[in-house]
Amino acid sequence: MARTGAETRELLVDTALRLFREQGFDGTTMRGIATEAGVSLGNAYHYFAGKDELVQELYRVVQVEHRDRTLPRLDPGAPLAENLRTTLHTGLDVMAPYHAFGQAFVRVALPSSSPASPFSPESAGPRDLAVDLMRTVVESSSTRVPARLRERLPHLLWLAYLGVTLHWVTDGSPDQRRTRRLVDGLAPVVGRALSLSRLPVARGLVDDVLTLATGLDGADRPTKEHA
Amino acid sequence: MARTGAETRELLVDTALRLFREQGFDGTTMRGIATEAGVSLGNAYHYFAGKDELVQELYRVVQVEHRDRTLPRLDPGAPLAENLRTTLHTGLDVMAPYHAFGQAFVRVALPSSSPASPFSPESAGPRDLAVDLMRTVVESSSTRVPARLRERLPHLLWLAYLGVTLHWVTDGSPDQRRTRRLVDGLAPVVGRALSLSRLPVARGLVDDVLTLATGLDGADRPTKEHA
DNA sequence: CGGTGCAGTTGAACACGTTCAACTGAGAGG
DNA sequence: CCTCTCAGTTGAACGTGTTCAACTGCACCG
Incomplete structure (x- = not known):
């Protein structure tokens, strides 16, 4: 893989906003966002300090x-x-x-x-x-x-x-x-x-x-x- | 043991309010409240559906x-x-x-x-x-x-x-x-x-x-x- | 005495948010 | 060809809120 950082970041934002719409805030887990975006959990936290x-x-x-x-x-x-x-x-x-x-x-x-x-x-x-x-x-x-x-x-x-x-x-x-x-x-x-x-x-x-x-x-x- | 329910409940409330004052909301854990009150974690949840x-x-x-x-x-x-x-x-x-x-x-x-x-x-x-x-x-x-x-x-x-x-x-x-x-x-x-x-x-x-x-x-x- | 109900209680278990030390792999320099 | 670097990535681990099936022990009934 080895995308550029900006790409991964955008991918995460898009995925997160979609899941937020579909499942609300509490219903959306960081693991869910990471999985859905196809990256690891830790990687999501590399781009966003937190939910x-x-x-x-x-x-x-x-x-x-x-x-x-x-x-x-x-x-x-x-x-x-x-x-x-x-x-x-x-x-x-x-x-x-x-x-x-x-x-x-x-x-x-x-x-x-x-x-x-x-x-x-x-x-x-x-x-x-x-x-x-x-x-x-x-x-x-x-x-x-x-x-x-x-x-x-x-x-x-x-x-x-x-x-x-x-x-x-x-x-x-x-x-x-x-x-x-x-x-x-x-x-x-x-x-x-x-x-x-x-x-x-x-x-x-x-x-x-x-x-x-x-x-x-x-x-x-x-x-x-x-x- | 075997206190009356009302007693345990009051004990939990007092303990919780004290810890909230001392440590704020996020700083206070359900485990902390239970321990400090001398009851088990599960018991605290028997009296309060949640934090x-x-x-x-x-x-x-x-x-x-x-x-x-x-x-x-x-x-x-x-x-x-x-x-x-x-x-x-x-x-x-x-x-x-x-x-x-x-x-x-x-x-x-x-x-x-x-x-x-x-x-x-x-x-x-x-x-x-x-x-x-x-x-x-x-x-x-x-x-x-x-x-x-x-x-x-x-x-x-x-x-x-x-x-x-x-x-x-x-x-x-x-x-x-x-x-x-x-x-x-x-x-x-x-x-x-x-x-x-x-x-x-x-x-x-x-x-x-x-x-x-x-x-x-x-x-x-x-x-x-x-x- | 034996059982039966039940309020009070327990601790293990689960999913979550968050942290972190370690890994990967592509390019730069020799 | 080897090594170094470093952005990008990984998964295990911790502490949290919450759930739940099972236990305890007392009072009451036969």
């Missing part, structure tokens, strides 16, 4: 496909709520084959220390991809966004998307219909909230929420360490 | 202690934001010893199918405990709550508490300071949002949010099954 690392591969794949399938569906000039709805539904479409796998995805990605966390530096690429997608959604919509919000809104929408994903993961209803309904309800709420945010009376709340959201992600603010 | 089931025990313990430590600290007549802040901080105090364990807690509780999920029927007891605590917080505060919200607000605050818990679990900052800051920011935001919700212009948004929140938890709405 978790294969999750990051999925994260990447899903983000890219989400963007590629969403962009042509956006309706320029439509209200933000409508385009957001399209975007979120498309995201669910992309993830659907992996729902059996989703629980494990979150349990791997959740710890902020984990490189698979959407907040981690290692995930910067996929994260920027997702935030940029939301920026496109905002900019290609007709809805007017207050100046204070404009810069931050894509990031907020990405956080909302994470929330939807979290709900989707825990959604045991058939075809995850509850999450679909959540999206249908959430999009107009965002639209209404945006309208409301233009009123002077809401200014204080908007500012506070922005501050809150800033604290949500990223590591601790650099606290002037002296070493 | 996960011990998590529910912790969930229960934490909820009860949260309530017991919060009630005497509430300031009747103070603004809701202040009492909410106290409540959330007290919750963090109670959970603090288990932070190393927290990641595992979520990964066990997340799947809605899991009995350990805060939305599951099996968790109804602890959940009601937590929602009732929030109800007490609302009722013992001076802040006026719009009629449409009054009944649902405790439930919404409980959801917010879940969100804070989720953030806490993923919080890698020293002593989980970021979550403390989140609470300090969140409480006033809730207060402001509540004020805003009294304006007629916000009525539509409030109703939509309430509808959204209704869909968040619980199983699928009973869809008139004919069997």
Whole structure:
């Protein structure tokens, strides 16, 4: 044999993602992936530090496909709520084959220390991809966004998307219909909230929420360490 | 030997919770728990279907202690934001010893199918405990709550508490300071949002949010099954 | 006394994720 | 032709969560 390393690696990723789709995360064993790919167990671990690392591969794949399938569906000039709805539904479409796998995805990605966390530096690429997608959604919509919000809104929408994903993961209803309904309800709420945010009376709340959201992600603010 | 079952069970719970505190979730093995408790491995599994089931025990313990430590600290007549802040901080105090364990807690509780999920029927007891605590917080505060919200607000605050818990679990900052800051920011935001919700212009948004929140938890709405 | 049921208990066994020291074999250098 | 190197690979081994058929010993019944 003696393939090149990149070939073996790709072979393993493809096999793993297929098995994840077919059997879920827990149902897929490292031995199964190795056997199915025709390599030894130890060799699989040569390319992936562990089962978790294969999750990051999925994260990447899903983000890219989400963007590629969403962009042509956006309706320029439509209200933000409508385009957001399209975007979120498309995201669910992309993830659907992996729902059996989703629980494990979150349990791997959740710890902020984990490189698979959407907040981690290692995930910067996929994260920027997702935030940029939301920026496109905002900019290609007709809805007017207050100046204070404009810069931050894509990031907020990405956080909302994470929330939807979290709900989707825990959604045991058939075809995850509850999450679909959540999206249908959430999009107009965002639209209404945006309208409301233009009123002077809401200014204080908007500012506070922005501050809150800033604290949500990223590591601790650099606290002037002296070493 | 031949203890009564309840005794052995309690012995196992105490031992497990202690080891979880000392060594975290992954660091604690079922063999370790069994050995430390002086019972056989198989016997531990006679009382708990698996490691996960011990998590529910912790969930229960934490909820009860949260309530017991919060009630005497509430300031009747103070603004809701202040009492909410106290409540959330007290919750963090109670959970603090288990932070190393927290990641595992979520990964066990997340799947809605899991009995350990805060939305599951099996968790109804602890959940009601937590929602009732929030109800007490609302009722013992001076802040006026719009009629449409009054009944649902405790439930919404409980959801917010879940969100804070989720953030806490993923919080890698020293002593989980970021979550403390989140609470300090969140409480006033809730207060402001509540004020805003009294304006007629916000009525539509409030109703939509309430509808959204209704869909968040619980199983699928009973869809008139004919069997 | 002998048996019978049964709550409580046991330890071996299985499959899994992960680690690691050793092997393979094709090319480079002499 | 021999040897060295090293990326690619291997399979045994460890500790884990979990399962299960069998054991123990006490209380009760005849």
